[in-house]
Structure formats: structure tokens, C-alpha cells
Amino acid sequence: MSTERKPRADAERNRARVLEAARALLAEHDDVQLPEIARVAGVGVGTVYRNFPDRRALVEALAEQRFAEIAEYARKRCLDGKSGVKRYLRHVGEVLSGDRALSSAIETARGSAGSEPRGDALAELETVLAQAIAADQAAGVLRADCTVGDVYLLVGCLSSVVRTGSGDWRRFLELALEGLLPRD
């Protein structure tokens, strides 16, 4: 009748260690090898794979953490109708700059258009973003036809600019944000 037994304490500890090590290493170089992550976490590769079916899943789990952090920021600072979307995008740019692996997570997440089982944090983020958009539009500082999809599009671009280092992402935002101003 009882459903499951409590998960083992050592297992949870190991999972946390893996996430911690991965977060630190992947922020620096998005191509760190799994055995290296395992080594730093003080576990075997097998343990990493027990917790995360493959590399992508691990990166995704870390991305979920970031998404939650970003959602919290957005809830606090981007809902006042004073160009919250602009502030949101700038913040995303900053976060991306400090986490090499986040970009690849964003790009694969985007690739799997819509249908995929989106994570909780990402869903939450989408909700907050929609509110920020609505607030800006009500205040007349954002074009009326701007959608969540549009902002996602820009986040994807921002991500690719930061990842490839192909130019100044702030300059990119400067240009892109002009495109989001209300039509005359």
C-alpha cells in the first residue's frame, strides 16, 4: 500500500555534490568532461549517470536553477511597468556572461519547440515574463504586439552572441530594444 521508501541519505548528498561541482565547472567551460565533474564531486561516473540520464539532463538541471534565480529577480524588479522587459533582458545578458553552459541549455530548450516537458522553473519564468510584458505595455513603453515568444527569440539571440563572443551583447540589446519600442 505504502508507495515508496525514503531515498537514501548518501544518494541525496551525492546528487547535491554533483550539481555543485557541475555548476562550478560548467560555468567556466561548457565542455568539461563528465569524468572530471565526477572526480571533483568525489564520486564515480556511474553515480553521475544514476542521477542524470545524460549530459544534457545535467546541464538542464543546472539551467533550471538559473531560471528560478532569474524568475525571482524578474518578480522583484521587472513588474513595475518601467521598462521591465529591458531590465529583464539586461539581467539575462549578465547571467549568461557568467555561465558558459547556460547558453547551450537555452538553445536546446528552444530547439525542442513547445512540445517538450518544460521544467517548472521555466514555466514559472514564462508566467512572470508575461506579466512584465503586460505591465510595460500598459505603461506604453513596449510595442503592443510584443509577445513572450518575441522575448524568447531575443534571449536565444543574446545567448548566441554571448556564447560565440561574436560581438558586444550590450550593443545587440541596444539595437534590439529599439525594435521593441511602441510603434509611432
Added chain:
Amino acid sequence: MSTERKPRADAERNRARVLEAARALLAEHDDVQLPEIARVAGVGVGTVYRNFPDRRALVEALAEQRFAEIAEYARKRCLDGKSGVKRYLRHVGEVLSGDRALSSAIETARGSAGSEPRGDALAELETVLAQAIAADQAAGVLRADCTVGDVYLLVGCLSSVVRTGSGDWRRFLELALEGLLPRD
């Protein structure tokens, strides 16, 4: 004293075959394996690697072809000061849509910021692009501070949007092009 002797006829034939096969296969799927390309070209893997030191070099050679084609288009249709830059970006979007591998070439090319030994076609393309920008600016349809780097930035983004299929690249351009209009 004489520098090099003429390359063997069969070698040139094989090189051409590899390029042809690669162009066809990579346009469809940017992750085709080299042995497959070799098989379709009717040569061994070794021959592919003789002509192109690595996968990237092969993709780059194909990209150079595309760049030359795009430069030709731009020379004919984008220098009249009538929003040539807009037409240029739209054309690049179309080409990217039909060639999956071009995106990765563009992204690695951009990653190697400036210093790298740029290909001839790319250099040529940059020249034409600069002319198109100047023409549009003279006609007052493009913001005065727009640089070649800005357009590169947008091309990089365009590329990532097309590659990841994360949204409608036409919509992206619509937004981005607003940002390129002259400041009021």
C-alpha cells in the same frame, strides 16, 4: 626555383566530388558523418582529410562558396540606397534556411574574433556590405551609427534562430530592423 608542380587531375576531380557531396548532404543535416560524405563522394575518408584538414575546414570551404554567392547578390541588389541592408539580411535568412551547415560555419567564423585568416569571399562580402550600409545611410534609411559589426551581429543571431528553429526568423528581422532605423 619553380614553386609547385601542377596538381594531379584525379586529385582535383576528387576534391570537387567531395565538395559536391558535402554540399548536398550538409545542406540537409549539419551532422552527417564524414565517412558518409566520403561514401557518397565515392572516395575514402583519407581522401577527404587530405583535402580538408578537419571537418571544420570542409564546412568552411562550403561556406566560402555561399559567401561568394551572397556577395554577388548583394552587389546586384543591395547598393541602391533603398534599404539594401534590409534586403541583404532577408536574403541571408533565405540562404540559411536552405543550408543547415552554413549556420555552424558562421558561428565558428564569428567566434574566432577578427584575428583569424578570413577567406577571400568573406572579405569581399564585407566590402560590399560596407558599401550597402553607406548607401543606405546616405539615403537616410539607416541609422548613422550602424556598422558592419552591427550587421554581423544580426547575421549571427539570424543564424542561431534559423538553426535552432526557435522561432520565426522573419519576425526576428522585423523587430531587429526597427532597431536599425535612423534615430528621430
Added chain:
DNA sequence: ATCGGAAGCGGAGTCCGTTTCCAGATTAAC
């Protein structure tokens, strides 16, 4: 026309990162 050897060829084999597998160690439940 023929022949020596440089240039080119193919594909088996190396390398290197990811992922799987499982015998043994560890833990929760009783």
C-alpha cells in the same frame, strides 16, 4: 614507350569523450 618516384588513395586503426553495466557496498525497514 617506358619507367622512377612523387603525389594521392583507402580504410583499418587510434584516440577520446560519452554512456552502460554489474558485482559489491551501503542503507532503510522491520
Added chain:
DNA sequence: GTTAATCTGGAAACGGACTCCGCTTCCGAT
């Protein structure tokens, strides 16, 4: 304390890019 499920480490399998080298083909000198 016993039991049985859970978790562990790391050796080995796998997959794909790239290298190496003995054999073949072409070229141009004779």
C-alpha cells in the same frame, strides 16, 4: 540483526572524428 532494495565505482563498450601507412596512379624525363 537480517533482509532486500538502493546506490556505488570504475572497467569496458560504444561512436565518431581523425591518423597512418602500404599500395596505386599519374606525370614528365628519358
